[in-house]
Amino acid sequence: MHTIATGNRGVAEAVREAKPGVVAAYPITPQTEIVELIAQYVAQGTMQATYIPVESEHSAMAACIGASATGIRTFTATSSQGLLYMHEMLHWAAGARLPIVMANVNRAVAPPWNVWADHTDALSQRDTGWLQVYVATAQEAYDTMLMAFRIAEHEDVLLPVMVNLDGFILSHTMQPLETTPAGDFIPPLSLPHAIDIKDPAAYSPLTGPEYYFGFRWEIERSMRDARQVIREVEEAFAGKFGRRYGPVEEYRTEDAEVVIVAMGTLGREAQVAVDRLRQEGIPAGAVRLRWFRPFARPDLAGREVVVIDRDYSFGFGGVLAHSLRATTPCNPYSVIAGLGGQEVTYADIAQFVRQRKPGEEFWFGVESHGDV
Amino acid sequence: MFEIRIHSRGGQGGVTAARLIALAAFYDGKQATATPFYGAERRGAPIVAFVRICDTAIRTCCQVKEPDLVVVLDPTLLSTVNVLKGLAPGGTVLLNSPHPVALDGFRVVTADLTGIALVLDLVIAGSPLLDTSVLGGLAKIGVITLDSAKRAIAENFTDPRNVAAAEKAYAEVAA
Numbered sequence: 001m002h003t004i005a006t007g008n009r010g011v012a013e014a015v016r017e018a019k020p021g022v023v024a025a026y027p028i029t030p031q032t033e034i035v036e037l038i039a040q041y042v043a044q045g046t047m048q049a050t051y052i053p054v055e056s057e058h059s060a061m062a063a064c065i066g067a068s069a070t071g072i073r074t075f076t077a078t079s080s081q082g083l084l085y086m087h088e089m090l091h092w093a094a095g096a097r098l099p100i101v102m103a104n105v106n107r108a109v110a111p112p113w114n115v116w117a118d119h120t121d122a123l124s125q126r127d128t129g130w131l132q133v134y135v136a137t138a139q140e141a142y143d144t145m146l147m148a149f150r151i152a153e154h155e156d157v158l159l160p161v162m163v164n165l166d167g168f169i170l171s172h173t174m175q176p177l178e179t180t181p182a183g184d185f186i187p188p189l190s191l192p193h194a195i196d197i198k199d200p201a202a203y204s205p206l207t208g209p210e211y212y213f214g215f216r217w218e219i220e221r222s223m224r225d226a227r228q229v230i231r232e233v234e235e236a237f238a239g240k241f242g243r244r245y246g247p248v249e250e251y252r253t254e255d256a257e258v259v260i261v262a263m264g265t266l267g268r269e270a271q272v273a274v275d276r277l278r279q280e281g282i283p284a285g286a287v288r289l290r291w292f293r294p295f296a297r298p299d300l301a302g303r304e305v306v307v308i309d310r311d312y313s314f315g316f317g318g319v320l321a322h323s324l325r326a327t328t329p330c331n332p333y334s335v336i337a338g339l340g341g342q343e344v345t346y347a348d349i350a351q352f353v354r355q356r357k358p359g360e361e362f363w364f365g366v367e368s369h370g371d372v
Numbered sequence: 373m374f375e376i377r378i379h380s381r382g383g384q385g386g387v388t389a390a391r392l393i394a395l396a397a398f399y400d401g402k403q404a405t406a407t408p409f410y411g412a413e414r415r416g417a418p419i420v421a422f423v424r425i426c427d428t429a430i431r432t433c434c435q436v437k438e439p440d441l442v443v444v445l446d447p448t449l450l451s452t453v454n455v456l457k458g459l460a461p462g463g464t465v466l467l468n469s470p471h472p473v474a475l476d477g478f479r480v481v482t483a484d485l486t487g488i489a490l491v492l493d494l495v496i497a498g499s500p501l502l503d504t505s506v507l508g509g510l511a512k513i514g515v516i517t518l519d520s521a522k523r524a525i526a527e528n529f530t531d532p533r534n535v536a537a538a539e540k541a542y543a544e545v546a547a
Contacts, residue, residue, distance in 0.1 A: 003395070003398070004391075004394055004395050004398045004404060004405070004406070030410075115410075116410075168410050169407075169433045170433065172407075172408060172410060173405055173406065173407045173408075173433055174390075174391050174394050174395070174404075174405060174406040174407075175405050176398060176403060176404070265433045268431050268432075268433070269431065269432055269433060269434060271431050272431050272432050343434060343435055344434065345432070345434040345435075345437070346431075346432055346434065
């Protein structure tokens with residue numbers, strides 16, 4: 001089917017194609033349309049899943065964990081406060097090596113109460129052991145959801161995957177969407193450590209200092225292996241569906257002397273800014289980072305970098321900015337912009353590039369500038 | 373790139389109109405996006421939604437600042453919201469009004485969309501629905517084709533009065 005649809009619908013259509021056995025979710029703005037659509041698919045019989053309308057996000061993730069532990073494909077979706085409410089369970093899902101897939105519609109964290117786009121919700125969960133990917137179009141949301149199940153369930157990964165899309169800006173904007181049947185793209189889930197409900201056993205006994213670190217290392221080893229699995233799955237997707245994705249999306253970077261780095265819709269908005277800057281004779285390029293965990297590590301050596309964070313780690317800086325500093329030789333101009341849905345246009349992004357001061361931090365809309 | 377800004381009040385169908393216009397443009401073979409601006413919506417409050425139509429992929433998702441065309445579904449918004457903001461001199465305003473209205477320096481196309489809704493009894497909870505008839509007006513102006521408008525409406529609403537409303541607006545609007 002080729003139509004125009006919201007990012008939320010792109011997610012829901014892909015989940016229907018992925019055929020999970022259990023969906024457990026609690027509605028929250030701006031994620032609500034995803035779970036409404038899935039509930040509707042299940043009620044209409046176009047999706048053969050057990051839909052569990054739980055009483056909280058903590059329970060949603062707990063239900064996914066229970067179902068996934070029996071070897072069933074599971075899905076949930078949330079935003080912001082809901083994701084934070086899941087926090088403890090996120091660690092349990094990753095630590096139990098369960099390939100749960102979640103859509104997180106990025107939304108600001110309260111207070112003050114705000115339902116608009118912001119990446120702090122997901123980035124504050126970066127150390128839970130979940131893979132994290134950020135998408136920028138309804139099509140990419142659909143495609144990445146399909147890939148997320150195959151990546152999560154790969155025997156070399158067996159970790160949960162969080163697919164992030166910007167609240168309202170992507171979740172509620174209608175864009176062209178081609179929903180291609182997944183066919184055999186996602187093999188049946190074969191969870192090697194699935195619980196046999198006919199042969200009950202106790203799980204997660206106390207694990208002492210002599211063994212605990214080993215389980216943590218296994219998570220990290222799988223995170224590292226996931227890089228190759230992601231490459232393979234994205235390659236297989238391109239071969240089957242003709243749409244190609246990578247750890248980053250580069251735009252006019254070949255001869256770029258200054259590169260804008262951002263995640264989500266701002267990374268795509270930056271591409272329009274690049275076209276504007278090129279018309280002015282500024283050799284700009286854009287790198288949209290898709291995979292945040294495992295971290296995509298773009299090669300930015302020898303270029304000036306303007307990084308836009310739709311998030312902030314108080315007392316330190318933009319999360320993406322300090323991730324780049326730690327992984328590639330660069331001294332970025334760190335722009336904090338778009339928090340809580342703050343409007344950021346391609347013209348604004350072009351101006352960030354024009355006014356860049358390497359090493360400094362700039363809060364868009366706030367008068368003060370400061371050294372990092 | 374052709375950019376439209378729609379001004380309406382909560383309950384009139386401005387957001388739905390944006391989605392239907394984008395879908396119609398898509399059926400015309402164009403790339404199109406519909407971006408509602410979500411604020412603290414409630415019935416009767418001023419609402420803004422944006423549509424972009426282009427021959428090539430649309431990368432921007434930001435608000436439309438310099439529209440090529442403005443749609444105003446409630447004429448009382450003219451006195452409370454600067455609906456002309458960013459519209460180039462000579463730009464077109466499609467205004468829901470039973471009477472001709474002059475806006476100095478702009479081309480105003482009026483359509484009695486409320487009258488069409490009342491004649492067809494397209495009213496929900498006391499609010500005349502304008503989200504389908506407006507497509508007829510835009511088709512007359514040439515933004516979308518009437519065939520695609522009817523297809524987009526029919527796919528989303530089973531009640532044939534919705535397509536009839538667009539046809540009626542197309543017939544009545546002088547553009």
